[in-house]
Structures are given as C-alpha cells and as structure tokens.
Amino acid sequence: MGDVGSGGRDRDAEGRARSARPRDGLGRPLPYGAPGVERQPEGVVRTPRATVAEAQSLLDAGRPFHAHEVFEDAWKSGPEAERTLWRGLAQLAVGLTHAARGNVTGGARLLRRGAGAVEEWAGGGGGARPYGIDVDGLARWARELAGRVEGGAASVDAKGEAPRLCGPG
Numbered sequence: 704m705g706d707v708g709s710g711g712r713d714r715d716a717e718g719r720a721r722s723a724r725p726r727d728g729l730g731r732p733l734p735y736g737a738p739g740v741e742r743q744p745e746g747v748v749r750t751p752r753a754t755v756a757e758a759q760s761l762l763d764a765g766r767p768f769h770a771h772e773v774f775e776d777a778w779k780s781g782p783e784a785e786r787t788l789w790r791g792l793a794q795l796a797v798g799l800t801h802a803a804r805g806n807v808t809g810g811a812r813l814l815r816r817g818a819g820a821v822e823e824w825a826g827g828g829g830g831a832r833p834y835g836i837d838v839d840g841l842a843r844w845a846r847e848l849a850g851r852v853e854g855g856a857a858s859v860d861a862k863g864e865a866p867r868l869c870g871p872g
Contacts, residue, residue, distance in 0.1 A: 730768030743772040748780045751834040755868055765862030771796035791820025795845050802852045803861035811849035818842040837870035
C-alpha cells in the first residue's frame with residue numbers, strides 16, 4: 704500500500720486507489736507524515752462473535768469508523784443470508800462516525816438506515832439476538848441518537864455515545 708500510480712493517486716498492491724494518508728480516530732485523513740491511528744486491516748475473515756468483539760472494542764475506544772470497517776469485512780465475507788445484518792451494523796457505526804464529525808444530516812440518515820437494516824434482518828427470520836447482538840436495543844439507540852443530533856445536541860462524543868452491541872452488561 705502507499706504506492707503512487709501514474710495518475711498521482713495512492714494505490715494498493717493490486718493497483719486499486721487507496722489513500723495512504725494517516726487517519727485520525729474518526730477516520731478523517733491527516734497530512735502525509737502526521738501521526739495517525741493505526742488502520743484496520745481490510746479483508747479479514749473473522750467468526751461472527753470475533754467480529755462483534757473486535758467492533759465493540761473499537762466502539763469502546765471511540766473509533767466507530769474502524770468498527771465500521773470490521774463490520775464491512777463481515778458483510779463482504781459472510782454468508783449472503785447475513786449481509787443485511789452486517790451492512791446495517793456498519794451503517795450504525797459510520798452513522799456514529801458522521802455524527803461525531805458534526806455531519807448532522809449524514810449521521811442521522813445513516814443511523815436510521817442502519818436501524819432499519821438490522822430490524823429488517825431480524826424480522827426476516829434472523830432473530831432478535833444474533834451472536835448475542837441486541838438488535839432491538841441498537842435500533843432504539845440509533846433512532847434516539849439520530850433525533851438528538853437533528854435536534855441540535857452538542858457535539859457527539861463517539862466514545863461516550865458508543866452502543867453496547869450485546870446490550871447492557
């Protein structure tokens with residue numbers, strides 16, 4: 704990663720565009736050479752429970768952008784039947800990311816979209832607690848946060864607002 708192709712863009716080993724700029728804890732690009740937060744490796748295949756544990760650890764650390772990348776790996780590598788679940792969880796994490804960055808409209812929209820996706824998955828026979836995930840609690844959290852963000856709540860603290868994926872406890 705980090706090679707600059709003929710078009711002046713950073714490229715990964717396969718030649719796909721991929722920024723080599725360091726990122727902060729919310730995934731925002733920093734100037735080249737600046738210290739940043741270590742990025743999540745892409746394409747990691749984890750068990751569903753390992754995905755949940757890794758994502759929760761990142762959410763607890765105030766790094767929802769990075770948690771979104773973990774969910775995205777599950778969405779892309781997991782069984783087709785679970786894609787709506789993992790996509791919805793990724794949307795919740797990136798919704799929190801946008802809300803913490805001050806993007807009210809995008810944050811609220813993604814939080815609601817993610818809530819709808821995880822509820823759709825659960826309602827389609829996936830169950831309310833897949834891999835211990837509290838789908839109903841996450842949907843309530845997301846809609847409540849979306850409402851507060853749209854209502855002009857002070858800046859969102861990603862760490863302080865991090866949801867408990869498996870509910871209280």
